[in-house]
Amino acid sequence: MSKKSRRRSEILSILADEPTTRVKALASRLEVTTETIRRDLEELAEQGLISRTYGGAMLRAGNEPVLSHRERQLVSEREAIARRAVPELAEGKTFMMGSGATTATVARRMAFEMRNITVIAHSFAVATALAQNPTIRILMVPGEYHAGEGAMHGAQAIRFLQDYSADWVILGASALSPDGPSDALIEAGDVYATMLRQSSQNLVVADHSKFDRMATARYARWSDIDTIISDKAPEGPLAKVLDRNEVRLLVS
CATH class of the missing domain: 1.10.10.10 (Winged helix-like DNA-binding domain superfamily/Winged helix DNA-binding domain)
Structure with a gap:
């Protein structure tokens, strides 16, 4: 060498x-x-x-493995994030949810603890988890199917979401940098940005392995984000930018 x-x-x-x-x-x-x-x-x-x-x-965040592989990683961390997230959502009635292993874990916890809510989802893993509770109404976003992520993306998905509004949007991230949360999939970033615009409050759920990384599609600046829940608190520039933008940080 x-x-x-x-x-x-x-x-x-x-x-x-x-x-x-x-x-x-x-x-x-x-x-x-x-x-x-x-x-x-x-x-x-x-x-x-x-x-x-x-x-x-x-x-840069590396290319993410497919969802089925990510679901086997950092399981206890995601479960702790989900337990911390659901009480924050208790007053909501209508939700939008992004795709990913952490949001699917939150969805399973929502199915266990919440009743009589409506969830607009573009992820089949999220929809399947929520379907365990018959009191939860699920609206599935149409669009182009991404096999690795098990989710719907594209122009049809965006048009569909623009006709709805929600009390909360719950989003994951491939990476969290001082510039904002981002996703490895450009198509997912477009969906997440639209969900943010259509929701009154927003929540990003992501484990500490996403800190101080950058992925391809930034879907928001920190000034757009209300709350982030993680299993650890970030340090350095990421911590400073969250504080400067008054992002509420909750540690599971």
Whole structure:
């Protein structure tokens, strides 16, 4: 492995442990100039491995595995998030819900604890979980089916959602960066942004593995988000931006 390749491998390793490391800090640790680090970061960004930020860089969230695989990961963390989320939703009667392993876990908890509500869902996993409770009315969003996510996307889904409103929208995320929550699927980002516009209150549910990462489709800025529930509290720039935008943070 060349010296340049080893250095770039070290940069990725450092960013994995310290997502908000700055250019000057990287240059000092690796004993090279800041210009060298900037060139390294630019090439890593061109390869899609990182995203450049002001004065530094951030790892990009990798391509997410299919939903059936994600559902087997971080199970206890998602269940704790769901237990914390449902009491926050108790006064709601109409909901929109995004797709993903965490939202499906919240849906199972809603089916156990809530009655006589209406949920507009584009995820079959969410709809199936809610269907365990016969008092819950489910409206399934039409559109183009994404097999890996088990959810409906596209223009037809957007048009459908624009005809409805909800008390709450519950959304997951592939990544949470200081710029906002984002999803690995561009199509999902479009659906989530529409659901946000159609709902009075919103809630993002995401475990700590999403902190300080960036995914392809940012669907909101933090100024658009009311509440986030996670299994841990973020630190550094993400924590500061949540506080600055008055996002209510709840830890399960």
